[in-house]
Amino acid sequence: MAARVTATSIVDAISNDLRTRILEGELTSDLALTETEMAASYDVARPTAKAAIEKLVSEGLLVRGAHKSARVAELGPDSVRDIYRARAYLESEVLRRLAVTRTVPEGAVQANRDIAAVAGGSALDVVEPDMRFHTSLIDAVGNERLSKMYRSLVSEVRLCMVRVQSLNLLDTALIQAEHQRILELIAEGDGPGAAQLLDEHLSRARERLAAAIGGEAGPEAHHPSSLHPSSLHSS
């Protein structure tokens, strides 16, 4: 398995590169991704760029109207709640099933160890092992479709995360402790307890993230919560 990273196709290579650039915050929702520019910057034909864009649109990372340019998806507080609630639906049931067999995924405990390891570093470094913790739990049930669904949600979560530069809203120690407790509850066979704790865990993160995203509408918006009707014309 020497050459595993070989790009299977050009459109896949472009879409992968675009995905990482989006998830790293290089591409924001304020600049339009026209097919022509994309084709020129990657030195490919326009249909190729078009296919790459449409792939990311189908993943939910880009949005595009009828004849308009594609833009990075702008996820508001309502979308954040939608995403996190979907996460909770999937993951809490998974915890119940894992608790029945008392299955504690090794990847999850390792991921939680990594969270503790970066406790002193940047808050952004917590995001990766945190996501790895949750995906490890999902993957532990060995359901291909479930894992794919959850991965799609994780992508959107990371898209939200990259928009809030000041991630001081993450209490690393608390996150790590709650993860640990969840694993313990699974080991004890307490499915409902693990599910409920996860629910609280995700609810807290959800509301913090929703507030952080809803409150930052640019430097000129003083009172985002008190917008008057004249400011909403189309959307």
Next chain:
Amino acid sequence: MAARVTATSIVDAISNDLRTRILEGELTSDLALTETEMAASYDVARPTAKAAIEKLVSEGLLVRGAHKSARVAELGPDSVRDIYRARAYLESEVLRRLAVTRTVPEGAVQANRDIAAVAGGSALDVVEPDMRFHTSLIDAVGNERLSKMYRSLVSEVRLCMVRVQSLNLLDTALIQAEHQRILELIAEGDGPGAAQLLDEHLSRARERLAAAIGGEAGPEAHHPSSLHPSSLHSS
């Protein structure tokens, strides 16, 4: 809202038509869907047909290798179990949450009424209201992403269903009774009870469907479980 069915784009129209033809069994996995043939039959250019095919590939209804023609996905018993388990994961947690607020979706009770109405007719007519019953439950929580995920699973289920012509494996009365009991448990606020009953409900359907799909390898296969090595050359 007079013109609602207007095709937003040609590729969408083609992919929609293809989807219905696949789900109705007109297109089976034994014939190759060539891009040029598709383009010729719909009288469009090849890139258009290509886009429509790739859209269905991303939905999981079609599969395609490196430089090979697209074919209708062939879902084996293992895939059936994967799909039904994913359904169970999503839906059982939904039932728990619906039971908390004792929310009984009107669409679900109507769908179950429709199941009883077609009890005397063809077994195939049960599939549609049955799916509608389950999707109504999912939609009741009002989560956009969750509904989309479940709809994707339902598509694959229907793809499996169309392969088993003799659907005498469906006990309409039993299905309808179990659905009714699930709704009652929700109304009583018994989330775990509803979740467990649903689990048994789906498990039974899953194993029947898996057996029906795994055991039908054509009219000439007398003993599907005892095939000798010389009969499997490539696939």
Next chain:
DNA sequence: CTTGCATACTTGCTAGACAATCGTGGAGGT
């Protein structure tokens, strides 16, 4: 019977072009 090669078919991608549509800006009327 197996192995190797050549050919046909299909897809991946490119280049260029035209029509349809959306957004924007300016001309004209009130």
Next chain:
DNA sequence: ACCTCCACGATTGTCTAGCAAGTATGCAAG
């Protein structure tokens, strides 16, 4: 001065034509 309407540029949707690359199949040779 303000509003309405039209024309223009920009962008996407789709088409035509074609070349390159890969896969599969058939045939010939060992």
